[in-house]
Amino acid sequence: MVDPRSPDPYDDINEAVRSEWEAETTPAERVKNVIRHTYTPVTAGAVADDAQTTPKTARKHLEALAEDGFVTTTQGKRGATLYRRSNESLVTERANRLLSERSVEELTTRVAELQEEIQEYRETHGVDSPEELVVRLGNEALDNSDSDTRVDRSVVTEWQTTRRNLAFATAAVSIGKATDYIAESRSNSTQAVNSH
Structure with a gap:
């Protein structure tokens, strides 16, 4: 049994970690x-x-x-x-992480796959965005109290995740291509200077 008058041992641990961090x-x-x-x-x-x-x-x-x-x-x-x-720093951080894990070519392929997935969502559900699907599901639920929208709501989340992943992958491809372009330009400039 813990004595209620004794200090919480986790307070000491937390304080030690904070002090070490500082x-x-x-x-x-x-x-x-x-x-x-x-x-x-x-x-x-x-x-x-x-x-x-x-x-x-x-x-x-x-x-x-x-x-x-x-x-x-x-x-x-x-x-x-x-x-x-800032949103920009989040996007840049995530894009750089993707570039450290995959090549620009692999990410370009992934962008095309994600675009196809989004097109399939649009065609399957007859709307252009997950937000429009939410509105449609809400209207259907109001019109028909027996409708089961649980599965469709999970589709909304999956669609939103796919759209977010597409945005990050697209940003990574853009950053990767820009980085390659700058590196190539510098290399060409250095070669031009050295040849004179």
Whole structure:
């Protein structure tokens, strides 16, 4: 039996982990780590609490991350600046991860496969998007209380996932091709300079 007056042993573990994290990282690293997983707007103070730093320090690093495009800022109801991870940085990170796992050619093939899957969803369900399918299913449910839309709702999720994966794969192909183009241009420029 645990003595109710004794401290929670997990409090000590959590504090030890927090202290170790703080000792082994800089405030900038901690702020970036916190905001990397922040998808809804929060204040610099909230980031500071999680990053174990001051609001002033968190704000300084968040502003630098915003300048780099890693963070998006908005104004809160009371005028405070709110921060969240930018969509662009999420797409770039995911695209680069895909490029580290597959070649541009493999991703190009995958893009074509995903486009075919989306076309099959459209043809099978007679609508152009998963959102339109949700509306149609809702209308059918209202018209016929006996209709079973559970299977169709799972199709909506699958269609949305396929569409998201297509967007990431397409971005990866674009980044991969652009990277290859830049590398080729630099190589050609270097060869031209060396030949003179």
